[in-house]
Amino acid sequence: MTSVAQHEIDHRPPTLSPVTPRRSRTIKSAQRRAVTLLTAPGLIWYAVFMVIPAASIFVFSLLDWPGLLAPATFAGFSNYAEMVADPVFWTAVLNTLIELGVDLAVMIPVSFMLGYYLTLKRPGHRILRVLFFTPALLSLSARALVFFGVLAPNGLVNGIFSLIGLGDLSTPWLANPDTSLAVVMIVDLWGGIGFTAILFAARLASVSPEIYEAAELDGATSWRKMWSVAMPVIRGFVGIVTMLQFAWILFGSATTVLLLTRGGPGSTSTTLSFMVYNEAFVQSNIGYSQAIGVVLFIFGLLGMLAINRSIRQRY
Amino acid sequence: MAYRTRHKPKALVVVADSLVWLYGLIILIPVYYLIVTSLKTNTEIFSAPAALPTHAALDNFINAANFASLPQALINSSVITIGAELVTLGLAIPAAYGLSRTDGKIGAALERVFSAGFLIPAFAALVPTVILAVNLNLFYNPIFLVIFYPATQLPLSVVLLTQYMRSIPKELEESSMMDGANRWTVLWRIYTPLIVPGLVSVALLNFLTFWNEYLFSLSILGTDTAVRTVQVAVPALIGQQTTNYGILAAGCIISIIPVLVVYLLLQRQMENALVAGALKG
Known part of the structure; x- marks a missing residue:
C-alpha cells in the first residue's frame, strides 16, 4: 500500500505534476512534520487515558491496597496467591467459560442463519431487520433492566407460566442459584443475536450471486447453499465476528451481572469481569481486583488471538 | 434464487420463515412488556403481566x-x-x-x-x-x-x-x-x-x-x-x-x-x- 503510493509520486509524468522533484522533497519533509503534529494530540490522549491506565493494572496487582483513599503498599505476588486459593475466583472462571461457551455456540450459528435469511429478501425482511437491530440501540444497563422486569417473581415469564397452567415452573429467576447464570446468558443472547445477524447479512450481501448459481445447477438446497457455499466463503468474517462477540460478552458481563444478580445467589452468577468490579469497589480490595483484572486481560487477548487463528479463511 | 423460492415455497422455506419470525417475536416480547408495564401499576402488572393497560396513564x-x-x-x-x-x-x-x-x-x-x-x-x-x-x-x-x-x-x-x-x-x-x-x-x-x-x-x-x-x-x-x-x-x-x-x-x-x-x-x-x-x- 505504502510503496505503491510512493511509486506513483516518484514516477509521475512531469506534465501532470505541478511540482518539480526538488519541491516534492520539501513537501515530503513538511508533510512528515505535519502528520506528526496533527496526529500527536490524539495519540497522546489515547496513551495517557487508555494505554497507560490499562498497563498499570500489572503494577496495581502487586499492591496491597485496601480502598481508593487508603495508602498502597507493595505486596509482591500475594494477590495472585490469594486468587489461586480463592474458591470464588475458580467459580468465576468456570462461570465465565460457561457464559462464553454457551453464548458463542448459540449466537454464531443462529446469527449466521438469520443473516443468511435476511439476504434472501423474503417478505417482511425490512421489518425483521429493524427488529433485529433494536436491542443494539439499548445500553447494557437498559437491557438488564428490561429483563429485571420480565424475569421478576411477579413478572412476565412467571405470569405466562401460571396462565397456561405451568405455574409449577415459576421461580424467582434472578434469585435461584440454578437459573441466575442462565439469566445473564439470556440477556447476552437477546442483546447480541439480532445485531450479529445484521453483521452477517451485510457481509453476505457482497457475496457474488454466481457462486450460488453454480451450486444451484448442482441441485443444492437452500440449507446446503447456506452451509456449504456461504459459510466457507465468509469464514474469515465469521472469525472476526466471533472474536468481537467474545470480547463484548467477556467484558460486558460486569454490567449485566451487577444490575441483575450482583453475582449471586452466593457466587453462582459471578463472572470474572464482575469480580474485578466487585473486589475493587464493593470489597475495597484494589490490588486483588487488579490481579484478577490481569488474568482477565490476558485471557481476553489470548482468546481473541486464538479465535482469530482457528477461524480463518481457508483459501 | 430468492425469486424462485417465492413462487414455489417448499416446506423447508415455510419452516425457515416461521422460525425467523419466532425469533423476531422473542426480540419483540420484552420490548412490548417494557412498554405495557410502563403504563400500569404494580397491582395490574402482577395480576396480568402480559395484558394491555386498561388506561393510558402517564403517572409512572x-x-x-x-x-x-x-x-x-x-x-x-x-x-x-x-x-x-x-x-x-x-x-x-x-x-x-x-x-x-x-x-x-x-x-x-x-x-x-x-x-x-x-x-x-x-x-x-x-x-x-x-x-x-x-x-x-x-x-x-x-x-x-x-x-x-x-x-x-x-x-x-x-x-x-x-x-x-x-x-x-x-x-x-x-x-x-x-x-x-x-x-x-x-x-x-x-x-x-x-x-x-x-x-x-x-x-x-x-x-x-x-x-x-x-x-x-x-x-x-x-x-x-x-x-x-x-x-x-x-x-x-x-x-x-x-x-x-x-x-x-x-x-x-x-x-x-x-x-x-x-x-x-x-x-x-x-x-x-x-x-x-x-x-x-
Whole structure:
C-alpha cells in the first residue's frame, strides 16, 4: 500500500505534476512534520487515558491496597496467591467459560442463519431487520433492566407460566442459584443475536450471486447453499465476528451481572469481569481486583488471538 | 434464487420463515412488556403481566422523572455526551487527515497503533481510570468523563475517518495549497465538508457509546443526583425491598428516547455506522 503510493509520486509524468522533484522533497519533509503534529494530540490522549491506565493494572496487582483513599503498599505476588486459593475466583472462571461457551455456540450459528435469511429478501425482511437491530440501540444497563422486569417473581415469564397452567415452573429467576447464570446468558443472547445477524447479512450481501448459481445447477438446497457455499466463503468474517462477540460478552458481563444478580445467589452468577468490579469497589480490595483484572486481560487477548487463528479463511 | 423460492415455497422455506419470525417475536416480547408495564401499576402488572393497560396513564413517567431526578440526569448525560463528542472529533479529524495524507513509515506505524486499539478493551482500564480521576481531583466531576470518554473511541474514530479521507484525491489538497491555503484551512474548509457522511457515522457511533455507557459513569460520578448520568439514575428506581416495576419501565423508556429519536431521524446512517464500527474496530 505504502510503496505503491510512493511509486506513483516518484514516477509521475512531469506534465501532470505541478511540482518539480526538488519541491516534492520539501513537501515530503513538511508533510512528515505535519502528520506528526496533527496526529500527536490524539495519540497522546489515547496513551495517557487508555494505554497507560490499562498497563498499570500489572503494577496495581502487586499492591496491597485496601480502598481508593487508603495508602498502597507493595505486596509482591500475594494477590495472585490469594486468587489461586480463592474458591470464588475458580467459580468465576468456570462461570465465565460457561457464559462464553454457551453464548458463542448459540449466537454464531443462529446469527449466521438469520443473516443468511435476511439476504434472501423474503417478505417482511425490512421489518425483521429493524427488529433485529433494536436491542443494539439499548445500553447494557437498559437491557438488564428490561429483563429485571420480565424475569421478576411477579413478572412476565412467571405470569405466562401460571396462565397456561405451568405455574409449577415459576421461580424467582434472578434469585435461584440454578437459573441466575442462565439469566445473564439470556440477556447476552437477546442483546447480541439480532445485531450479529445484521453483521452477517451485510457481509453476505457482497457475496457474488454466481457462486450460488453454480451450486444451484448442482441441485443444492437452500440449507446446503447456506452451509456449504456461504459459510466457507465468509469464514474469515465469521472469525472476526466471533472474536468481537467474545470480547463484548467477556467484558460486558460486569454490567449485566451487577444490575441483575450482583453475582449471586452466593457466587453462582459471578463472572470474572464482575469480580474485578466487585473486589475493587464493593470489597475495597484494589490490588486483588487488579490481579484478577490481569488474568482477565490476558485471557481476553489470548482468546481473541486464538479465535482469530482457528477461524480463518481457508483459501 | 430468492425469486424462485417465492413462487414455489417448499416446506423447508415455510419452516425457515416461521422460525425467523419466532425469533423476531422473542426480540419483540420484552420490548412490548417494557412498554405495557410502563403504563400500569404494580397491582395490574402482577395480576396480568402480559395484558394491555386498561388506561393510558402517564403517572409512572412523571413519578420516574421525580423519584430519580431524571431531568437533571438527562442534562448531565447530554452535557457529557456532547462534550466528549466534540473532544473526540477535535482530536480524531486532524489525526485522520494527517494519516490519510502520508505515505511514510511513521504514518503507517501510527495507523497500526490506532488499528490495534480494539485489543485494549476500555474495561481493562476501569480501576486505574477511577484512581486517575481521584488523583486529578476530578472524582465525582463530569469533566473527567468528557476528558476520558474520547480515549475509548479515538482508535475507531481515527481509523474510520482515515478511510473516508483517503477517498479524497490528493490533487485537491495540492491545488488548494497552490492557491495559498494553509494546511489548517485545507483540513477544516475543504476536507471536513467532503467527508460529512463518514463524519456523521463516526459521530453517531460515539454518541451511542457515550450516552449508553454505564460502568465508568457509575464508578467515577457515583449516584449523587446532581452529577449522575441517566444510565446510572434509572437503575436507582430499583427498590431495596420492593420495586415499582411500572415506574422502573417508564424511567428506562425515558433513558432510551434520545437514542430512539436519533435512530428514527437517521435510521440508515445509524445502521451503517454500527456495522462499520463493529467491523473496522
